Amino acid sequence: MTIDHILTLLLTVPGVGLIPLYVFRNDPRSVKQVAVVTTLVELALSLVMLAQFRAGEAGFQLVEQADWLPSLGIRYLVGVDGISVLLVPMTTLLTFISVLYSSGGAIKDRIASFMAAFLVLEIGMVGVFVSLDLFLFYVMFELMLVPMYLIIGIWGGPRRIYSTLKFVIFTLAGSLLMLVAIVAVWLATGDEGSRTLSLPELLASRGRFSAEFQFWVFLAFGLAFAIKLPMVPFHTWLPDAHVEAPTAGSIILAGVLLKAGGYGFLRFALPLFPVGTQLWLPVIIVLSVIAILYGAAVSTVQKDLKKLVAYSSVAHMGFVTLGIFVLNAQGGVGAVLQMLNHGFVTGALFLFVGIQYERTHRRLIADLGGLANRWPLYTTFFGVFVLASLGLPGLNGFVGEFLVLLGTFKFSGVPLGGLFWGPVAALGVILAAVYLLWMFQRVMYGPVREAFRGLPDLSPIEVICAVPLLVLTVLLGVFPQPAIAIIEPSLQQVLRLATDPGFQVAFK
Numbered sequence: 001m002t003i004d005h006i007l008t009l010l011l012t013v014p015g016v017g018l019i020p021l022y023v024f025r026n027d028p029r030s031v032k033q034v035a036v037v038t039t040l041v042e043l044a045l046s047l048v049m050l051a052q053f054r055a056g057e058a059g060f061q062l063v064e065q066a067d068w069l070p071s072l073g074i075r076y077l078v079g080v081d082g083i084s085v086l087l088v089p090m091t092t093l094l095t096f097i098s099v100l101y102s103s104g105g106a107i108k109d110r111i112a113s114f115m116a117a118f119l120v121l122e123i124g125m126v127g128v129f130v131s132l133d134l135f136l137f138y139v140m141f142e143l144m145l146v147p148m149y150l151i152i153g154i155w156g157g158p159r160r161i162y163s164t165l166k167f168v169i170f171t172l173a174g175s176l177l178m179l180v181a182i183v184a185v186w187l188a189t190g191d192e193g194s195r196t197l198s199l200p201e202l203l204a205s206r207g208r209f210s211a212e213f214q215f216w217v218f219l220a221f222g223l224a225f226a227i228k229l230p231m232v233p234f235h236t237w238l239p240d241a242h243v244e245a246p247t248a249g250s251i252i253l254a255g256v257l258l259k260a261g262g263y264g265f266l267r268f269a270l271p272l273f274p275v276g277t278q279l280w281l282p283v284i285i286v287l288s289v290i291a292i293l294y295g296a297a298v299s300t301v302q303k304d305l306k307k308l309v310a311y312s313s314v315a316h317m318g319f320v321t322l323g324i325f326v327l328n329a330q331g332g333v334g335a336v337l338q339m340l341n342h343g344f345v346t347g348a349l350f351l352f353v354g355i356q357y358e359r360t361h362r363r364l365i366a367d368l369g370g371l372a373n374r375w376p377l378y379t380t381f382f383g384v385f386v387l388a389s390l391g392l393p394g395l396n397g398f399v400g401e402f403l404v405l406l407g408t409f410k411f412s413g414v415p416l417g418g419l420f421w422g423p424v425a426a427l428g429v430i431l432a433a434v435y436l437l438w439m440f441q442r443v444m445y446g447p448v449r450e451a452f453r454g455l456p457d458l459s460p461i462e463v464i465c466a467v468p469l470l471v472l473t474v475l476l477g478v479f480p481q482p483a484i485a486i487i488e489p490s491l492q493q494v495l496r497l498a499t500d501p502g503f504q505v506a507f508k
Contacts, residue, residue: 006049007062007078007130010088013042014119014126021119025112032103035115039096042122046089053085055482058489060132060200061085068136073186073196077133082490083266083336084129086483087259090343091125094255097465098248101351104461106247106358107155114155118248121147125256129263134182134197137268141178141228144257145171148249156244163237163244170237174227181220185272188213202272203497211275218276221269222284229261231284231321232291235314242310247354250306254313255347259339262320266336270324271497277325278503282414284325289425291318296431300438305356305363308439309349312389315428316342322425323404326418327499331407332491333484338400340483341388341476345397348385348469352378355462356443359455365439370448375457379444381466386440388473390432396476401429 003009017038024030053061060079068076080088099118107114120143127140145168153164182197188209189195189202196202209217227234238258242250270277295315302308316338323335355378356371357363372379388395391402405426411418458466476483 001048002052003045003048005064006045006052007080008064010042010045010049010092010126010130011078011123013045014038014122017119018116021112021116028111031112031115035099035118036096036103038119039092039099039122042126043089043092043096046092046126049080050085050089053080053486055082055486056489058082058493063132068133072135073189073194073198074135075133075196075198076136077198078127078130078136079132080130081493082486082488083494084263086336086340086486087129087263087343088126090340091122091129091256093468094251094343094347095122095125097347097351097469098251100461101251101354101465102246102248104459106354110154114151117147117150118252121151121252125252125260128260132199134185134199134202134268137264138175138179138182141260141264142175144260145175148253148257151249152241152245155246156249158244159240160244163240166237167241170227170230170234174224174234177220178224181217181224184213184217184220185209199268199272206272206274207502209273209275211279214273214276215279216276218269218273218280221264221273222276222280225261225264225269226287226321227261228264229258229317229321230314231261231287231317232294232314233287235291235295238314239307239310242313242350243304243306247350247357250310250350250354251347254310254350255343258313258317259343262317262324262335262339265321265324266332266491266494271494274498274500274503277327277498281325281327284321285411285414285421288318288322288325289421291315292322292425292428293431296428296435300431300435302435303364303366305365305368305439305443306350306353308365308435309346309353312432312436313342313346315432316346316389318428319401319404319425322421323400323407326404326407326411327413327495328407328410329488329492329495330403330410332495333487334400334403334405334407336487336491337396337476337480337483338404341396341400341473344469344472344476345385345388348381348466348473349389351462351465351469352382352385355458360452365442368443368449369446370444371452372444373448374452374455377458377463381458381470382444383440384470384473386436388477390436391429394474394477396473396480399477399480405429 063079124143
Protein backbone atom coordinates (compact mmCIF):
# COMPACT_ATOMS: atom_id res chain seq x y z
CA MET A 1 0.00 0.00 0.00
CA THR A 2 1.32 3.42 -0.97
CA ILE A 3 0.15 6.62 0.68
CA ASP A 4 1.09 10.03 -0.71
CA HIS A 5 2.44 12.64 1.70
CA ILE A 6 2.94 9.95 4.32
CA LEU A 7 5.36 12.06 6.43
CA THR A 8 2.97 15.02 6.56
CA LEU A 9 0.22 12.60 7.52
CA LEU A 10 2.41 11.31 10.36
CA LEU A 11 2.80 14.88 11.62
CA THR A 12 -0.92 15.53 11.30
CA VAL A 13 -2.64 12.50 12.82
CA PRO A 14 -1.74 13.21 16.50
CA GLY A 15 -2.97 16.79 16.04
CA VAL A 16 -6.25 15.56 14.55
CA GLY A 17 -6.60 13.22 17.54
CA LEU A 18 -6.61 16.26 19.82
CA ILE A 19 -10.02 17.31 18.47
CA PRO A 20 -12.08 14.30 19.70
CA LEU A 21 -9.91 14.30 22.81
CA TYR A 22 -11.17 17.81 23.58
CA VAL A 23 -14.76 16.92 22.69
CA PHE A 24 -14.79 13.93 25.10
CA ARG A 25 -12.53 15.55 27.70
CA ASN A 26 -15.02 14.91 30.53
CA ASP A 27 -15.43 11.21 29.71
CA PRO A 28 -12.25 9.36 30.85
CA ARG A 29 -13.18 6.14 29.05
CA SER A 30 -13.71 7.86 25.70
CA VAL A 31 -10.54 9.91 26.19
CA LYS A 32 -8.49 6.74 26.66
CA GLN A 33 -10.08 5.12 23.61
CA VAL A 34 -9.37 8.16 21.43
CA ALA A 35 -5.74 8.33 22.55
CA VAL A 36 -5.14 4.61 22.04
CA VAL A 37 -6.77 4.59 18.59
CA THR A 38 -4.89 7.73 17.50
CA THR A 39 -1.49 6.36 18.51
CA LEU A 40 -2.36 2.97 16.95
CA VAL A 41 -3.21 4.67 13.64
CA GLU A 42 0.06 6.62 13.89
CA LEU A 43 1.95 3.35 14.46
CA ALA A 44 0.26 1.74 11.44
CA LEU A 45 1.13 4.75 9.26
CA SER A 46 4.76 4.61 10.34
CA LEU A 47 4.89 0.94 9.28
CA VAL A 48 3.40 1.90 5.90
CA MET A 49 6.12 4.57 5.63
CA LEU A 50 8.77 1.94 6.39
CA ALA A 51 7.29 -0.32 3.69
CA GLN A 52 7.46 2.54 1.17
CA PHE A 53 11.15 3.15 1.94
CA ARG A 54 13.61 1.65 -0.56
CA ALA A 55 16.36 -0.09 1.42
CA GLY A 56 19.90 0.06 0.05
CA GLU A 57 19.70 3.68 -1.15
CA ALA A 58 21.60 6.43 0.64
CA GLY A 59 19.65 9.59 -0.19
CA PHE A 60 16.56 11.13 1.36
CA GLN A 61 13.27 9.56 0.34
CA LEU A 62 9.57 10.42 0.69
CA VAL A 63 10.62 14.07 0.56
CA GLU A 64 7.91 16.70 0.85
CA GLN A 65 8.44 20.44 0.76
CA ALA A 66 6.60 23.73 0.71
CA ASP A 67 7.47 27.37 1.24
CA TRP A 68 7.06 28.40 4.85
CA LEU A 69 8.94 31.67 5.38
CA PRO A 70 10.38 32.27 1.90
CA SER A 71 11.80 35.70 2.74
CA LEU A 72 14.02 34.00 5.36
CA GLY A 73 14.83 30.93 3.26
CA ILE A 74 12.91 28.69 5.68
CA ARG A 75 10.91 25.81 4.23
CA TYR A 76 8.70 22.99 5.37
CA LEU A 77 11.06 20.21 4.25
CA VAL A 78 10.71 16.64 5.49
CA GLY A 79 12.18 13.32 4.39
CA VAL A 80 13.79 10.15 5.72
CA ASP A 81 16.92 8.15 5.00
CA GLY A 82 18.37 4.94 6.43
CA ILE A 83 19.39 6.67 9.67
CA SER A 84 15.98 8.10 10.51
CA VAL A 85 13.50 5.70 8.90
CA LEU A 86 13.72 3.10 11.70
CA LEU A 87 13.61 5.70 14.48
CA VAL A 88 10.14 6.87 13.41
CA PRO A 89 8.34 3.50 13.91
CA MET A 90 10.33 3.03 17.13
CA THR A 91 8.85 6.35 18.32
CA THR A 92 5.29 5.52 17.33
CA LEU A 93 5.50 2.05 18.90
CA LEU A 94 6.80 3.37 22.24
CA THR A 95 4.18 6.13 22.23
CA PHE A 96 1.39 3.62 21.60
CA ILE A 97 2.69 1.39 24.40
CA SER A 98 2.96 4.34 26.80
CA VAL A 99 -0.59 5.49 26.07
CA LEU A 100 -2.01 1.96 26.22
CA TYR A 101 -0.29 1.24 29.54
CA SER A 102 -1.46 4.58 31.00
CA SER A 103 -5.04 3.87 29.88
CA GLY A 104 -5.03 0.74 32.05
CA GLY A 105 -5.27 2.76 35.25
CA ALA A 106 -1.72 4.04 35.84
CA ILE A 107 -2.96 7.64 35.38
CA LYS A 108 -6.00 8.58 37.44
CA ASP A 109 -6.13 12.40 37.37
CA ARG A 110 -6.50 14.85 34.48
CA ILE A 111 -6.54 11.98 31.99
CA ALA A 112 -7.54 14.13 29.01
CA SER A 113 -4.67 16.56 29.63
CA PHE A 114 -2.22 13.67 30.03
CA MET A 115 -3.26 12.06 26.74
CA ALA A 116 -3.21 15.45 24.96
CA ALA A 117 0.37 16.02 26.19
CA PHE A 118 1.38 12.66 24.72
CA LEU A 119 -0.15 13.43 21.33
CA VAL A 120 1.64 16.79 21.16
CA LEU A 121 4.84 15.08 22.28
CA GLU A 122 4.45 12.55 19.46
CA ILE A 123 4.27 15.34 16.87
CA GLY A 124 7.54 16.77 18.19
CA MET A 125 9.33 13.43 18.32
CA VAL A 126 8.33 12.32 14.82
CA GLY A 127 9.06 15.84 13.56
CA VAL A 128 12.63 15.72 14.89
CA PHE A 129 13.39 12.55 12.93
CA VAL A 130 11.88 13.74 9.60
CA SER A 131 12.89 17.43 9.53
CA LEU A 132 15.38 18.39 6.81
CA ASP A 133 15.28 22.13 7.49
CA LEU A 134 17.28 23.36 10.48
CA PHE A 135 14.57 25.77 11.63
CA LEU A 136 11.86 23.09 11.40
CA PHE A 137 14.16 20.72 13.33
CA TYR A 138 14.60 23.36 16.04
CA VAL A 139 10.83 23.89 16.33
CA MET A 140 10.24 20.15 16.71
CA PHE A 141 13.18 19.85 19.14
CA GLU A 142 11.55 22.48 21.33
CA LEU A 143 8.07 21.04 20.88
CA MET A 144 9.22 17.91 22.70
CA LEU A 145 10.25 19.94 25.75
CA VAL A 146 6.89 21.45 26.75
CA PRO A 147 4.70 18.29 26.99
CA MET A 148 7.49 16.35 28.73
CA TYR A 149 7.79 19.24 31.22
CA LEU A 150 4.05 18.93 31.92
CA ILE A 151 4.11 15.12 32.10
CA ILE A 152 6.82 15.15 34.77
CA GLY A 153 5.62 18.32 36.52
CA ILE A 154 1.94 17.35 36.87
CA TRP A 155 1.89 13.55 37.01
CA GLY A 156 5.34 12.99 38.51
CA GLY A 157 6.53 12.01 41.98
CA PRO A 158 6.99 14.08 45.17
CA ARG A 159 10.09 15.95 43.90
CA ARG A 160 8.61 16.64 40.46
CA ILE A 161 8.96 20.44 40.62
CA TYR A 162 12.68 20.25 41.32
CA SER A 163 13.13 17.63 38.58
CA THR A 164 11.17 19.54 35.96
CA LEU A 165 13.04 22.77 36.67
CA LYS A 166 16.36 20.99 36.33
CA PHE A 167 15.19 19.24 33.16
CA VAL A 168 14.00 22.49 31.59
CA ILE A 169 17.05 24.56 32.57
CA PHE A 170 19.48 22.01 31.12
CA THR A 171 17.60 21.33 27.90
CA LEU A 172 16.63 24.99 27.36
CA ALA A 173 20.28 26.03 27.74
CA GLY A 174 21.23 23.50 25.09
CA SER A 175 18.39 24.59 22.83
CA LEU A 176 19.40 28.26 23.04
CA LEU A 177 22.98 27.36 22.10
CA MET A 178 21.62 25.49 19.10
CA LEU A 179 19.44 28.47 18.14
CA VAL A 180 22.49 30.74 18.20
CA ALA A 181 24.33 28.24 16.00
CA ILE A 182 21.39 28.05 13.57
CA VAL A 183 21.33 31.84 13.24
CA ALA A 184 25.09 31.83 12.64
CA VAL A 185 24.69 29.18 9.92
CA TRP A 186 21.85 31.14 8.33
CA LEU A 187 23.95 34.32 8.22
CA ALA A 188 26.91 32.42 6.78
CA THR A 189 25.00 30.86 3.90
CA GLY A 190 25.00 33.91 1.67
CA ASP A 191 23.63 37.36 1.08
CA GLU A 192 20.18 38.48 2.05
CA GLY A 193 17.61 36.81 -0.20
CA SER A 194 19.74 33.74 -0.87
CA ARG A 195 20.10 32.42 2.68
CA THR A 196 18.77 28.99 3.51
CA LEU A 197 18.45 26.44 6.33
CA SER A 198 17.60 23.53 4.05
CA LEU A 199 19.91 20.62 4.87
CA PRO A 200 20.49 19.50 1.24
CA GLU A 201 21.37 23.08 0.24
CA LEU A 202 23.59 23.55 3.31
CA LEU A 203 25.46 20.35 2.45
CA ALA A 204 26.02 21.59 -1.08
CA SER A 205 27.45 24.91 0.14
CA ARG A 206 29.29 23.80 3.29
CA GLY A 207 32.64 24.68 1.71
CA ARG A 208 32.01 28.31 2.60
CA PHE A 209 32.14 27.53 6.33
CA SER A 210 35.65 28.42 7.58
CA ALA A 211 37.55 26.14 9.97
CA GLU A 212 37.15 28.62 12.84
CA PHE A 213 33.42 28.96 12.12
CA GLN A 214 32.99 25.19 12.14
CA PHE A 215 34.92 24.87 15.39
CA TRP A 216 32.55 27.18 17.28
CA VAL A 217 29.28 26.20 15.57
CA PHE A 218 30.02 22.52 16.09
CA LEU A 219 30.62 23.28 19.77
CA ALA A 220 27.19 24.96 20.08
CA PHE A 221 25.37 22.15 18.28
CA GLY A 222 27.44 19.57 20.17
CA LEU A 223 26.54 20.99 23.58
CA ALA A 224 22.82 20.97 22.68
CA PHE A 225 22.98 17.35 21.53
CA ALA A 226 25.27 16.30 24.42
CA ILE A 227 22.76 17.65 26.97
CA LYS A 228 19.85 15.91 25.27
CA LEU A 229 21.75 12.60 24.93
CA PRO A 230 22.89 13.07 27.83
CA MET A 231 26.68 12.90 27.81
CA VAL A 232 28.80 13.14 30.96
CA PRO A 233 29.13 15.75 32.52
CA PHE A 234 25.75 17.09 31.25
CA HIS A 235 23.77 14.07 32.46
CA THR A 236 22.73 15.15 35.96
CA TRP A 237 19.16 16.10 34.94
CA LEU A 238 18.45 12.56 33.71
CA PRO A 239 18.26 10.48 36.94
CA ASP A 240 16.07 13.09 38.67
CA ALA A 241 13.73 13.34 35.68
CA HIS A 242 13.42 9.57 35.41
CA VAL A 243 12.83 8.99 39.11
CA GLU A 244 10.03 11.56 39.29
CA ALA A 245 8.42 10.91 35.89
CA PRO A 246 5.37 8.64 35.62
CA THR A 247 6.09 5.28 33.98
CA ALA A 248 4.92 6.37 30.53
CA GLY A 249 7.09 9.49 30.77
CA SER A 250 10.16 7.42 31.65
CA ILE A 251 9.52 5.08 28.71
CA ILE A 252 9.43 7.97 26.24
CA LEU A 253 12.23 9.91 27.92
CA ALA A 254 14.65 6.97 27.72
CA GLY A 255 13.25 5.39 24.59
CA VAL A 256 12.96 8.39 22.31
CA LEU A 257 14.00 11.79 23.68
CA LEU A 258 17.60 10.79 24.41
CA LYS A 259 17.95 9.62 20.81
CA ALA A 260 17.42 13.17 19.52
CA GLY A 261 20.96 13.99 20.68
CA GLY A 262 22.69 11.10 18.90
CA TYR A 263 20.53 11.60 15.84
CA GLY A 264 21.38 15.34 15.78
CA PHE A 265 25.10 14.55 15.70
CA LEU A 266 24.64 12.24 12.70
CA ARG A 267 22.07 14.34 10.84
CA PHE A 268 23.59 17.83 11.16
CA ALA A 269 26.86 18.14 13.12
CA LEU A 270 29.01 15.56 11.31
CA PRO A 271 28.07 16.18 7.67
CA LEU A 272 27.80 19.98 7.89
CA PHE A 273 30.93 20.63 9.97
CA PRO A 274 33.63 18.05 9.15
CA VAL A 275 36.39 20.32 10.44
CA GLY A 276 34.58 20.86 13.73
CA THR A 277 33.99 17.11 13.94
CA GLN A 278 37.69 16.34 13.62
CA LEU A 279 38.75 19.07 16.03
CA TRP A 280 36.30 18.05 18.79
CA LEU A 281 36.54 14.32 18.16
CA PRO A 282 39.24 13.55 20.80
CA VAL A 283 37.20 15.26 23.52
CA ILE A 284 34.03 13.38 22.60
CA ILE A 285 35.78 10.01 22.41
CA VAL A 286 37.24 10.47 25.90
CA LEU A 287 33.89 11.70 27.33
CA SER A 288 32.08 8.75 25.72
CA VAL A 289 34.35 6.21 27.38
CA ILE A 290 34.06 8.06 30.68
CA ALA A 291 30.23 7.95 30.30
CA ILE A 292 30.32 4.18 29.72
CA LEU A 293 32.44 3.50 32.81
CA TYR A 294 30.88 6.18 35.02
CA GLY A 295 27.29 5.18 34.16
CA ALA A 296 28.06 1.52 34.83
CA ALA A 297 29.95 2.21 38.07
CA VAL A 298 27.23 4.48 39.48
CA SER A 299 24.54 1.96 38.49
CA THR A 300 26.34 -0.69 40.50
CA VAL A 301 25.89 1.22 43.78
CA GLN A 302 22.31 2.41 43.24
CA LYS A 303 19.71 1.51 45.86
CA ASP A 304 16.75 2.81 43.84
CA LEU A 305 15.63 0.46 41.04
CA LYS A 306 14.48 3.23 38.72
CA LYS A 307 17.62 5.27 39.27
CA LEU A 308 19.72 2.21 38.42
CA VAL A 309 18.02 1.88 35.04
CA ALA A 310 18.41 5.64 34.50
CA TYR A 311 22.17 5.58 35.11
CA SER A 312 22.50 2.53 32.87
CA SER A 313 21.15 4.76 30.08
CA VAL A 314 24.11 7.10 30.58
CA ALA A 315 26.44 4.16 29.94
CA HIS A 316 24.47 2.89 26.94
CA MET A 317 24.34 6.32 25.32
CA GLY A 318 28.10 6.55 25.80
CA PHE A 319 28.34 3.64 23.35
CA VAL A 320 26.23 5.67 20.90
CA THR A 321 28.57 8.69 20.83
CA LEU A 322 31.63 6.42 20.82
CA GLY A 323 30.28 4.57 17.77
CA ILE A 324 29.43 7.81 15.97
CA PHE A 325 32.81 9.49 16.51
CA VAL A 326 35.13 6.61 15.65
CA LEU A 327 34.06 7.57 12.13
CA ASN A 328 33.91 4.14 10.54
CA ALA A 329 31.04 2.03 9.22
CA GLN A 330 31.02 -0.57 12.00
CA GLY A 331 30.93 2.06 14.74
CA GLY A 332 28.32 4.20 13.00
CA VAL A 333 25.95 1.34 12.17
CA GLY A 334 26.44 0.04 15.71
CA ALA A 335 25.55 3.48 17.11
CA VAL A 336 22.26 3.66 15.18
CA LEU A 337 21.41 0.08 16.16
CA GLN A 338 22.29 0.93 19.76
CA MET A 339 19.81 3.83 19.64
CA LEU A 340 17.08 1.48 18.40
CA ASN A 341 17.95 -1.30 20.83
CA HIS A 342 18.19 1.04 23.79
CA GLY A 343 14.75 2.41 22.90
CA PHE A 344 13.14 -1.01 22.94
CA VAL A 345 15.06 -2.53 25.88
CA THR A 346 15.34 0.39 28.28
CA GLY A 347 11.78 1.44 27.43
CA ALA A 348 10.76 -2.08 28.45
CA LEU A 349 12.82 -1.95 31.65
CA PHE A 350 11.12 1.29 32.71
CA LEU A 351 7.75 -0.26 31.85
CA PHE A 352 8.46 -3.23 34.13
CA VAL A 353 9.86 -1.06 36.92
CA GLY A 354 6.62 0.93 36.70
CA ILE A 355 4.45 -2.20 36.75
CA GLN A 356 6.28 -3.42 39.83
CA TYR A 357 5.94 -0.04 41.57
CA GLU A 358 2.21 0.17 40.83
CA ARG A 359 1.73 -3.06 42.81
CA THR A 360 4.28 -2.84 45.61
CA HIS A 361 4.72 0.96 45.93
CA ARG A 362 8.40 0.28 46.54
CA ARG A 363 11.39 1.20 44.45
CA LEU A 364 14.27 0.54 46.85
CA ILE A 365 15.95 -2.73 45.87
CA ALA A 366 16.42 -3.68 49.53
CA ASP A 367 12.63 -3.53 50.05
CA LEU A 368 11.96 -5.99 47.23
CA GLY A 369 12.73 -9.70 46.80
CA GLY A 370 11.03 -12.99 46.05
CA LEU A 371 8.87 -11.59 43.25
CA ALA A 372 9.73 -14.51 40.94
CA ASN A 373 7.74 -16.83 43.18
CA ARG A 374 4.56 -14.79 42.71
CA TRP A 375 5.01 -13.37 39.19
CA PRO A 376 6.38 -16.01 36.77
CA LEU A 377 5.21 -14.14 33.67
CA TYR A 378 6.65 -10.84 34.89
CA THR A 379 9.92 -12.58 35.76
CA THR A 380 10.24 -14.13 32.29
CA PHE A 381 9.70 -10.86 30.42
CA PHE A 382 11.83 -8.81 32.82
CA GLY A 383 14.62 -11.39 32.71
CA VAL A 384 14.85 -11.28 28.90
CA PHE A 385 15.03 -7.49 28.89
CA VAL A 386 17.71 -7.51 31.61
CA LEU A 387 19.77 -9.98 29.58
CA ALA A 388 19.32 -7.86 26.44
CA SER A 389 20.44 -4.75 28.33
CA LEU A 390 23.65 -6.41 29.49
CA GLY A 391 24.42 -7.46 25.89
CA LEU A 392 23.78 -11.21 25.85
CA PRO A 393 24.50 -12.66 22.36
CA GLY A 394 21.27 -13.55 20.57
CA LEU A 395 19.46 -10.48 21.91
CA ASN A 396 19.49 -7.03 20.35
CA GLY A 397 21.70 -5.30 22.94
CA PHE A 398 24.65 -7.42 21.88
CA VAL A 399 24.57 -6.44 18.20
CA GLY A 400 24.87 -2.67 18.68
CA GLU A 401 27.54 -2.84 21.37
CA PHE A 402 29.55 -5.44 19.45
CA LEU A 403 29.63 -3.28 16.30
CA VAL A 404 30.55 -0.17 18.31
CA LEU A 405 33.42 -2.01 20.00
CA LEU A 406 34.52 -3.47 16.65
CA GLY A 407 34.58 0.04 15.17
CA THR A 408 36.45 1.35 18.22
CA PHE A 409 39.16 -1.29 17.93
CA LYS A 410 39.69 -0.24 14.29
CA PHE A 411 39.83 3.44 15.24
CA SER A 412 43.26 5.02 14.79
CA GLY A 413 42.69 8.61 15.98
CA VAL A 414 43.08 10.23 19.41
CA PRO A 415 46.25 9.50 21.41
CA LEU A 416 46.58 5.77 22.19
CA GLY A 417 44.11 4.70 19.43
CA GLY A 418 41.41 2.09 19.37
CA LEU A 419 43.52 -0.68 20.86
CA PHE A 420 43.45 1.31 24.12
CA TRP A 421 39.95 2.81 24.05
CA GLY A 422 38.28 -0.38 22.78
CA PRO A 423 39.25 -2.58 25.75
CA VAL A 424 38.55 0.24 28.22
CA ALA A 425 35.04 0.70 26.79
CA ALA A 426 34.51 -3.07 26.89
CA LEU A 427 34.88 -2.92 30.67
CA GLY A 428 31.47 -1.22 30.65
CA VAL A 429 29.89 -4.42 29.28
CA ILE A 430 31.37 -6.42 32.16
CA LEU A 431 30.16 -3.88 34.71
CA ALA A 432 26.68 -3.95 33.11
CA ALA A 433 26.51 -7.70 33.67
CA VAL A 434 27.49 -7.17 37.31
CA TYR A 435 24.92 -4.53 38.25
CA LEU A 436 22.04 -5.89 36.16
CA LEU A 437 22.36 -9.52 37.28
CA TRP A 438 22.91 -8.45 40.89
CA MET A 439 19.81 -6.26 40.71
CA PHE A 440 17.74 -9.05 39.14
CA GLN A 441 18.83 -11.54 41.79
CA ARG A 442 17.96 -9.20 44.67
CA VAL A 443 14.58 -8.10 43.23
CA MET A 444 13.26 -11.39 41.87
CA TYR A 445 14.69 -14.08 44.16
CA GLY A 446 15.03 -14.75 47.87
CA PRO A 447 12.25 -15.13 50.45
CA VAL A 448 8.79 -13.90 49.43
CA ARG A 449 7.69 -10.88 51.45
CA GLU A 450 4.31 -11.33 53.11
CA ALA A 451 3.01 -8.09 51.59
CA PHE A 452 3.65 -9.38 48.07
CA ARG A 453 1.85 -12.73 48.33
CA GLY A 454 -1.51 -11.51 47.05
CA LEU A 455 -0.21 -9.30 44.26
CA PRO A 456 -1.26 -10.33 40.72
CA ASP A 457 1.03 -11.15 37.81
CA LEU A 458 0.90 -9.20 34.53
CA SER A 459 -2.50 -8.04 33.31
CA PRO A 460 -3.59 -8.58 29.66
CA ILE A 461 -2.87 -4.92 28.80
CA GLU A 462 0.62 -5.18 30.29
CA VAL A 463 1.29 -8.34 28.27
CA ILE A 464 0.11 -6.59 25.09
CA CYS A 465 2.55 -3.73 25.87
CA ALA A 466 5.47 -6.10 26.49
CA VAL A 467 5.08 -8.61 23.63
CA PRO A 468 6.09 -6.32 20.70
CA LEU A 469 9.15 -5.15 22.64
CA LEU A 470 10.10 -8.77 23.36
CA VAL A 471 9.65 -9.80 19.72
CA LEU A 472 11.84 -6.92 18.49
CA THR A 473 14.45 -7.64 21.16
CA VAL A 474 14.82 -11.22 19.94
CA LEU A 475 14.38 -10.47 16.22
CA LEU A 476 17.02 -7.73 16.10
CA GLY A 477 19.34 -9.95 18.13
CA VAL A 478 19.03 -13.04 15.94
CA PHE A 479 18.60 -11.42 12.51
CA PRO A 480 19.78 -7.78 12.45
CA GLN A 481 20.81 -7.81 8.76
CA PRO A 482 17.62 -6.17 7.37
CA ALA A 483 18.09 -3.24 9.78
CA ILE A 484 21.80 -3.01 8.93
CA ALA A 485 20.99 -3.03 5.19
CA ILE A 486 18.68 -0.04 5.72
CA ILE A 487 21.11 1.92 7.91
CA GLU A 488 24.48 1.31 6.22
CA PRO A 489 24.19 3.19 2.87
CA SER A 490 23.03 6.42 4.54
CA LEU A 491 25.57 6.05 7.32
CA GLN A 492 28.36 5.60 4.76
CA GLN A 493 27.25 8.79 3.06
CA VAL A 494 27.42 10.72 6.35
CA LEU A 495 30.91 9.32 6.98
CA ARG A 496 32.05 10.34 3.50
CA LEU A 497 30.91 13.89 4.21
CA ALA A 498 32.48 13.94 7.68
CA THR A 499 35.85 12.66 6.43
CA ASP A 500 35.90 14.48 3.08
CA PRO A 501 39.56 14.77 1.97
CA GLY A 502 38.79 18.29 0.73
CA PHE A 503 38.62 19.42 4.35
CA GLN A 504 41.71 17.58 5.53
CA VAL A 505 44.02 20.59 5.17
CA ALA A 506 41.95 22.51 7.67
CA PHE A 507 42.42 19.76 10.25
CA LYS A 508 46.15 20.49 10.60
